[in-house]
Amino acid sequence: MRDTILSVIIVVNILCGVLVYFMPDLGNVILLTIASAVTLLAIYDAFLQKKHSLMRAFPVVARLRWIFEEEREKIQQYFIEDDLNGKPINREKRSIVYQRSKEEIETVPFGTQHNVYRKGYEFVKHSLFPKDHHHINGERVLIGSDKCTKKYDASIINISAMSFGSLSKNAVMALNQGVKMGGFAHNTGEGGISPYHLQGGDLIFQVGTGYFGAGRSLNGKRVFDAEIFKKNAVRPEVKMIEIKLSQGAKPGHGGILPAKKNTKEIAEIRSVEPFTRVDSPPAHDAFSNFEEMIVFIQQVRELAQGKPVGIKLCVGDNDEVEEMIKAFAKANNYPDFIAIDGGEGGTGSAPLEFSNYIGTPLLEGLSFVNKTLIKYGLKKQIKIIASGKAIDAFDVIKYLALGADVIGMARSFMLSLGCIQARECNLDTCPVGVATQDKDLVKALVVEYKNVRVKNYHKKTLNAVKEMVAAMGKESITEVEAKHIFRRGKDANITSLDKIYYAESEVLVN
Ligand SMILES: Cc1cc2nc3c(=O)[nH]c(=O)nc-3n(C[C@H](O)[C@H](O)[C@H](O)COP(=O)(O)O)c2cc1C
Numbered sequence: 001m002r003d004t005i006l007s008v009i010i011v012v013n014i015l016c017g018v019l020v021y022f023m024p025d026l027g028n029v030i031l032l033t034i035a036s037a038v039t040l041l042a043i044y045d046a047f048l049q050k051k052h053s054l055m056r057a058f059p060v061v062a063r064l065r066w067i068f069e070e071e072r073e074k075i076q077q078y079f080i081e082d083d084l085n086g087k088p089i090n091r092e093k094r095s096i097v098y099q100r101s102k103e104e105i106e107t108v109p110f111g112t113q114h115n116v117y118r119k120g121y122e123f124v125k126h127s128l129f130p131k132d133h134h135h136i137n138g139e140r141v142l143i144g145s146d147k148c149t150k151k152y153d154a155s156i157i158n159i160s161a162m163s164f165g166s167l168s169k170n171a172v173m174a175l176n177q178g179v180k181m182g183g184f185a186h187n188t189g190e191g192g193i194s195p196y197h198l199q200g201g202d203l204i205f206q207v208g209t210g211y212f213g214a215g216r217s218l219n220g221k222r223v224f225d226a227e228i229f230k231k232n233a234v235r236p237e238v239k240m241i242e243i244k245l246s247q248g249a250k251p252g253h254g255g256i257l258p259a260k261k262n263t264k265e266i267a268e269i270r271s272v273e274p275f276t277r278v279d280s281p282p283a284h285d286a287f288s289n290f291e292e293m294i295v296f297i298q299q300v301r302e303l304a305q306g307k308p309v310g311i312k313l314c315v316g317d318n319d320e321v322e323e324m325i326k327a328f329a330k331a332n333n334y335p336d337f338i339a340i341d342g343g344e345g346g347t348g349s350a351p352l353e354f355s356n357y358i359g360t361p362l363l364e365g366l367s368f369v370n371k372t373l374i375k376y377g378l379k380k381q382i383k384i385i386a387s388g389k390a391i392d393a394f395d396v397i398k399y400l401a402l403g404a405d406v407i408g409m410a411r412s413f414m415l416s417l418g419c420i421q422a423r424e425c426n427l428d429t430c431p432v433g434v435a436t437q438d439k440d441l442v443k444a445l446v447v448e449y450k451n452v453r454v455k456n457y458h459k460k461t462l463n464a465v466k467e468m469v470a471a472m473g474k475e476s477i478t479e480v481e482a483k484h485i486f487r488r489g490k491d492a493n494i495t496s497l498d499k500i501y502y503a504e505s506e507v508l509v510n
């Protein structure tokens with residue numbers, strides 16, 4: 001095959017040479033130049049380079065494969081995928097975020113594209129006496145146990161953790177400004193608080209195992225530093241503290257900041273070496289068992305002058321999680337909230353196996369934590385924040401029905417900023433300036449336009465939640481329970497989620 005390809009290329013090159021000899025105009029000269037460049041490339045591919053066998057066997061032609069491989073995602077997205085099969089977030093869901101963010105028409109024509117008879121199809125039942133959605137309440141929740149003195153009146157939808165470093169400064173600014181306009185909260189992510197977070201919006205200050213903004217390096221280890229933490233925690237913008245144990249996309253693995261994205265500015269904020277890959281350790285240095293964890297939570301709460309303190313985790317071993325909740329009950333001291341991230345959660349960068357095969361999916365993790373809190377009498381003290389591909393109002397309602405008090409959303413807010421799901425967040429080449437530190441690409445995201453989109457998406461999604469709840473004949477979002485959501489099993493077998501996720505003996509009173 002190699003010889004045939006080379007022969008064709010050389011013959012074309014000779015023909016171009018003959019053409020120029022008899023008709024030496026500009027067009028033909030350009031043609032000859034291109035043909036000669038292709039010939040040289042073919043010789044390089046076939047004889048000089050030794051790394052790629054495919055290119056040696058199929059000179060030049062094999063390069064098309066590389067181009068298609070590179071552009072596969074885009075080709076798939078633009079030409080192949082339909083509304084329901086894009087991954088990880090399908091086109092229908094992405095479109096509703098874009099429409100709500102831009103305040104565009106958000107109705108659909110002709111009828112559902114979903115197959116309502118397929119196994120796994122989910123729906124809620126409406127009432128013959130729907131309510132007026134303008135009068136639905138329950139869109140805010142007070143977070144703070146009896147151990148906390150500065151409870152936070154939270155929206156039921158907030159921005160889940162994403163750091164400056166993972167996201168660009170313009171993305172962080174637009175998120176925080178949108179949060180300020182809309183009256184909800186923005187989780188800093190484990191990268192600490194940057195100037196871009198301080199745009200006046202409410203913050204949830206996340207403390208990860210790298211203790212960025214909450215610690216320092218000591219003998220090659222990152223350790224918690226009470227003074228550094230306190231300086232950030234008492235800022236008026238900080239309304240709650242979240243201690244990150246794990247996240248769904250890489251449970252048991254610390255955060256990863258790729259070297260390319262670790263700019264001088266980010267390195268300074270995190271007190272690390274610039275342009276090196278920064279791996280946070282998998283576990284905290286400040287505690288190594290539940291008793292120490294409880295002491296640490298209390299210490300953090302006191303340093304934060306009584307603000308609510310929570311933990312974020314993806315459920316792993318159920319027994320271990322139950323042990324933890326049991327320890328909270330025994331010590332009569334606990335976090336003010338538990339943020340549960342599903343195994344389907346997003347990330348800027350994670351090892352494949354961790355993303356694909358570690359961590360309990362949200363519905364199982366959430367219902368397990370909910371019933372365990374009820375079992376140990378802690379449901380009233382500890383609020384649950386759930387995150388894992390919550391995009392539209394149905395997702396929100398489903399997670400609330402299964403026991404969440406508040407929903408965290410990360411990728412949908414990225415979409416509201418203009419993310420096109422190019423999935424290059426770990427490469428520093430994000431084409432829309434959301435997840436990159438490349439100065440030119442960052443400029444693509446204009447804060448003054450995108451902040452409004454963040455606000456709009458939040459407001460419109462909340463409105464859609466109220467409309468659904470009103471259609472169900474309820475007066476408050478808090479009235480929706482797992483028994484109101486239904487899933488098709490085999491054939492005509494339709495079961496409510498309380499039967500699937502909660503055994504009959506388990507009390508489901510919040
Ligand atoms: C770009 C990006 C960065 C993230 N950074 C963090 C982080 O710093 N800390 C954390 O706990 N989770 C982080 N996450 C996980 C999200 O906070 C969230 O838990 C997860 O993506 C599930 O929400 P989603 O499905 O709405 O995206 C990140 C997710 C994304 C997409």
Ligand code: SF4
Pocket residue numbers: 414418419420421422423424425426429430431432433434435
């Ligand atoms: S556009 Fe692509 S690279 Fe940019 S944030 Fe979205 S998924 Fe990540």
